[in-house]
Amino acid sequence: MPPNLPRVSASVALPKPALQQVFDNLRAAGFTLVGPTVRDGTIVLDEIARLDDLPVGWTDEQEPGRYRLKKTREAQYFNYGVGPHAWKQFLHPSCLRLFSVEKSNGSWVFRPPEEPPPRYAFVGVRACDVAAIGILDRVLLGGEFRDPHYARRRENVFALVVNCARVNPTCFCTSMKTGPRATTGFDLALTELPEIFLVAVGSDAGSEMLRDTPWEAATAFDLGRAARAMQDVERQVERQLKTDDLPRLLYDNLEHPHWDEVATRCLSCANCTLVCPTCFCTTVVDTSDLRGTKGERIRLADSCFNRDFSHVFGGNIRPNIRSRYRQWLSHKLASWIDQFGTSGCVGCGRCITWCPVGIEITEEVNALRGKAAK
Amino acid sequence: MSVASPAMEIRNPADPMLPRPAVIQAIRPEAAGIATYSLAFVDPADRDAYHFRPGQFNMLYLPGVGEVAISLSSDPAESQVLGHTVRYAGNVTRAIGRLKVGDMLGVRGPYGSHWPLEDAVGKNLIIVAGGIGLPPLRPVILSILSQRDAFGRVLLLYGARTPADLLYTREFGRWREAGIEVNISVDVADESWRGKVGVVPQLFYFVRMEHQNTLVLTCGPEIMMRFVIYEALARRIPKNAIYISMERNMKCAVGFCGHCQYGPNFICKQGPVFNYAAIEPFFGKEDF
Amino acid sequence: MTSDARPKLAVHKFASCDGCQLALLSLEDELLSLVGEVEVAYFLEASSTTIEGPYDVALVEGSITTAHDAERIQAVRKDAKYLIAIGACATAGGIQALRNWKDLDDFIRAVYATPAFIHSLEKSTPISSHVAVDFQLNGCPINKYQLLEVITALLQGRVPHLASHAVCMECKRRGTVCITVAQGIPCLGPLTHAGCGAICPAYNRGCYGCFGPMETPNPDSLTSHLRKTGVPADELVRLLRGFTGFAEAFRSASEKLEKTAP
Numbered sequence: 001m002p003p004n005l006p007r008v009s010a011s012v013a014l015p016k017p018a019l020q021q022v023f024d025n026l027r028a029a030g031f032t033l034v035g036p037t038v039r040d041g042t043i044v045l046d047e048i049a050r051l052d053d054l055p056v057g058w059t060d061e062q063e064p065g066r067y068r069l070k071k072t073r074e075a076q077y078f079n080y081g082v083g084p085h086a087w088k089q090f091l092h093p094s095c096l097r098l099f100s101v102e103k104s105n106g107s108w109v110f111r112p113p114e115e116p117p118p119r120y121a122f123v124g125v126r127a128c129d130v131a132a133i134g135i136l137d138r139v140l141l142g143g144e145f146r147d148p149h150y151a152r153r154r155e156n157v158f159a160l161v162v163n164c165a166r167v168n169p170t171c172f173c174t175s176m177k178t179g180p181r182a183t184t185g186f187d188l189a190l191t192e193l194p195e196i197f198l199v200a201v202g203s204d205a206g207s208e209m210l211r212d213t214p215w216e217a218a219t220a221f222d223l224g225r226a227a228r229a230m231q232d233v234e235r236q237v238e239r240q241l242k243t244d245d246l247p248r249l250l251y252d253n254l255e256h257p258h259w260d261e262v263a264t265r266c267l268s269c270a271n272c273t274l275v276c277p278t279c280f281c282t283t284v285v286d287t288s289d290l291r292g293t294k295g296e297r298i299r300l301a302d303s304c305f306n307r308d309f310s311h312v313f314g315g316n317i318r319p320n321i322r323s324r325y326r327q328w329l330s331h332k333l334a335s336w337i338d339q340f341g342t343s344g345c346v347g348c349g350r351c352i353t354w355c356p357v358g359i360e361i362t363e364e365v366n367a368l369r370g371k372a373a374k
Numbered sequence: 375m376s377v378a379s380p381a382m383e384i385r386n387p388a389d390p391m392l393p394r395p396a397v398i399q400a401i402r403p404e405a406a407g408i409a410t411y412s413l414a415f416v417d418p419a420d421r422d423a424y425h426f427r428p429g430q431f432n433m434l435y436l437p438g439v440g441e442v443a444i445s446l447s448s449d450p451a452e453s454q455v456l457g458h459t460v461r462y463a464g465n466v467t468r469a470i471g472r473l474k475v476g477d478m479l480g481v482r483g484p485y486g487s488h489w490p491l492e493d494a495v496g497k498n499l500i501i502v503a504g505g506i507g508l509p510p511l512r513p514v515i516l517s518i519l520s521q522r523d524a525f526g527r528v529l530l531l532y533g534a535r536t537p538a539d540l541l542y543t544r545e546f547g548r549w550r551e552a553g554i555e556v557n558i559s560v561d562v563a564d565e566s567w568r569g570k571v572g573v574v575p576q577l578f579y580f581v582r583m584e585h586q587n588t589l590v591l592t593c594g595p596e597i598m599m600r601f602v603i604y605e606a607l608a609r610r611i612p613k614n615a616i617y618i619s620m621e622r623n624m625k626c627a628v629g630f631c632g633h634c635q636y637g638p639n640f641i642c643k644q645g646p647v648f649n650y651a652a653i654e655p656f657f658g659k660e661d662f
Numbered sequence: 663m664t665s666d667a668r669p670k671l672a673v674h675k676f677a678s679c680d681g682c683q684l685a686l687l688s689l690e691d692e693l694l695s696l697v698g699e700v701e702v703a704y705f706l707e708a709s710s711t712t713i714e715g716p717y718d719v720a721l722v723e724g725s726i727t728t729a730h731d732a733e734r735i736q737a738v739r740k741d742a743k744y745l746i747a748i749g750a751c752a753t754a755g756g757i758q759a760l761r762n763w764k765d766l767d768d769f770i771r772a773v774y775a776t777p778a779f780i781h782s783l784e785k786s787t788p789i790s791s792h793v794a795v796d797f798q799l800n801g802c803p804i805n806k807y808q809l810l811e812v813i814t815a816l817l818q819g820r821v822p823h824l825a826s827h828a829v830c831m832e833c834k835r836r837g838t839v840c841i842t843v844a845q846g847i848p849c850l851g852p853l854t855h856a857g858c859g860a861i862c863p864a865y866n867r868g869c870y871g872c873f874g875p876m877e878t879p880n881p882d883s884l885t886s887h888l889r890k891t892g893v894p895a896d897e898l899v900r901l902l903r904g905f906t907g908f909a910e911a912f913r914s915a916s917e918k919l920e921k922t923a924p
Binding site: 438439440465466468469472 | 823
């Protein structure tokens with residue numbers, strides 16, 4: 001490593017405008033930058049190029065079933081929580097051609113997609129979402145079979161992580177032990193302070209992207225106020241999900257009357273699963289021309305809340321909302337642990353904010369435990 | 375560990391969702407709306423690389439129509455030509471029913487768990503099948519035929535709705551000659567029927583078998599398997615000596631799509647063949 | 663392929679605006695290959711030349727609103743191997759089913775100079791209320807690619823690949839942010855059958871349910887939540903009573919709201 005670049009695991013101070021140089025370095029290295037940007041009254045994840053593509057001076061208000069964007073007086077870069085999008089939309093796209101097929105010389109010829117996916121630099125990944133990517137890795141790469149489409153996107157990702165500066169009432173990362181500060185899983189991790197970013201260097205690639213920036217070694221003062229800021233943020237997390245009795249609580253209560261109660265509120269609309277950063281279920285659609293001589297197999301995001309998800313010949317395994325909500329919750333918090341050695345929930349709170357009727361996963365678990373919902 | 379470098383090896387994995395072309399070599403009608411398709415991969419390398427174990431399944435793909443999970447029903451020792459007994463019930467299987475010898479389809483597999491044939495060596499076996507549940511067990515029977523002395527008593531309890539729905543009837547003679555006790559019943563008899571009438575689990579009433587050294591392998595409708603388990607347990611056959619084959623919606627067969635989840639299990643990975651003791655808490659649970 | 667071998671297609675119109683039939687004609691890129699595979703034998707919107715039945719496939723647009731139509735649909739059914747109801751009118755009674763909640767005579771007197779010549783049924787009803795329907799294609803209008811998929815599937819003897827889940831799935835797949843959560847706009851997307859591609863929310867307009875109810879709709883939960891956020895009950899009744907307002911799930915929900923409305 002040349003002496004003008006920091007070592008891995010070093011913390012450096014970077015003047016905020018110099019983040020543009022990092023963006024430029026990433027782009028010069030062939031990365032497609034995606035990160036938070038304001039669109040449709042929210043902060044979405046989309047292609048970005050410049051610092052002013054970021055939601056500078058914006059913040060969000062989130063509560064069950066409600067999201068609003070607000071202007072702030074301070075021009076902070078990352079003063080908001082996770083939005084309606086998650087990184088899985090880039091790593092595990094909601095619509096993907098698995099292969100095309102054509103009849104040629106009497107045989108079927110199957111062709112996988114050839115064009116290489118973009119090399120992504122993820123900008124502004126939060127600690128909970130770092131954990132979510134780690135969970136998707138286990139699901140799609142960790143078993144006997146590996147998803148080559150996920151792998152091709154995943155292997156080149158550069159992660160510019162941001163530690164959370166504020167907490168929404170929907171967040172419960174501290175319960176799931178995923179945040180609000182990222183301790184692993186980043187190439188660079190920023191903590192936003194009033195005039196600088198405190199940057200933790202997580203990899204050689206991360207260090208390389210600080211080339212030509214006016215970084216300086218972090219002072220004890222910088223480290224101290226960043227640590228205090230993170231402690232403050234952590235204390236702000238109010239929502240709790242007690243996990244020590246999971247997965248037993250769910251397995252033992254598959255016939256709990258509360259499933260019927262939540263079924264009166266749940267719309268089975270699948271929004272929670274689609275905004276969830278770890279829900280990975282897909283379906284396939286086969287298309288063909290009118291003569292049936294060529295076709296394609298398309299993989300689409302699916303949800304356990306859809307009837308066709310559990311269709312078998314002669315009927316449906318989960319014909320009602322009760323059984324679908326039970327499947328989702330008990331998978332997310334219980335059977336996921338058996339399947340992949342980790343909970344399927346990272347405490348990001350997206351399913352709470354983006355449920356059109358504001359159903360709270362944390363409250364449903366409490367209700368199963370016998371407490372009255374708040 | 376960085377987000378950019380996951381703990382799992384990810385370089386250039388093979389695509390497990392890509393079918394390989396195969397040709398239909400023979401179609402043998404078995405019953406009304408049911409036939410056995412003998413398939414061979416077009417590419418000799420695919421044929422040589424392919425090996426399966428009794429109870430495993432393939433995904434059969436028809437372009438533009440879709441894919442369906444079908445158990446292998448042929449002899450595992452003969453993996454150059456793969457037998458699939460198909461009932462024309464759903465979208466894909468009905469389209470398969472319109473294919474002819476020489477037609478092509480896509481095949482990928484084998485997937486899933488298998489019947490515990492190794493554990494059964496030296497033991498008695500009660501094989502219980504209902505209707506289209508016999509094909510996934512046929513590889514077990516064929517494997518036993520080739521090494522009959524390795525097993526104790528082998529009973530097949532098999533039933534179908536009517537005599538015309540019984541599968542593989544022309545093979546029963548050979549199975550009996552090899553010392554497999556074949557017991558058949560039908561739910562509804564016709565004039566020609568001389569055998570037993572009743573649901574499959576009732577065939578247990580005629581079984582006299584020691585319980586300590588016996589495995590039960592069963593495949594059929596879930597409701598049938600529930601009663602098979604009941605009858606087996608009533609005969610003091612332990613839970614962990616009972617194996618069942620489950621069915622759920624299957625899309626990818628490799629654990630990615632999430633459709634076939636059954637509590638902590640994926641039917642395509644831990645199943646379709648399960649030890650009953652492992653899934654007892656979930657088996658028979660309504661809408662689960 | 664000789665013309666004799668091609669399946670014969672008929673397109674029939676009942677009470678409707680013709681928009682769904684037009685979906686067939688607006689399949690511009692695919693139309694030529696389509697007529698290579700099917701014989702368009704009866705399609706007055708496209709050609710006055712007709713070939714007699716029976717037909718392999720009858721596409722039926724429109725709802726049943728007159729006694730004459732109620733008889734004619736029986737003949738259409740007898741003449742067709744497969745009958746496919748297309749569009750909100752044929753599948754749910756259409757916008758004209760708004761009269762099902764009112765007194766028909768009031769309308770007739772208000773609208774027509776010579777009411778005596780009007781012979782309408784009390785209610786506008788979907789095709790499935792009168793004859794067996796082999797397949798229903800939702801939408802106002804239908805999605806032309808879904809129509810092509812249904813015809814392709816019929817030609818190939820398979821089930822059409824058409825999802826029956828909520829519109830929300832389509833919003834998410836195209837990256838549209840939920841307008842109810844982010845902007846407080848009342849939207850029927852969580853109750854509504856997919857197929858349109860989630861057009862309205864992409865333009866900041868709430869879904870008004872023109873594809874009819876999804877497979878497991880829970881309208882009572884959505885309406886009671888929207889009322890809590892300040893949407894008046896009468897506005898919700900109007901939202902539910904659109905192009906598919908007479909479909910069972912939307913109808914019962916709007917009637918319930920009417921009873922509870924202040």
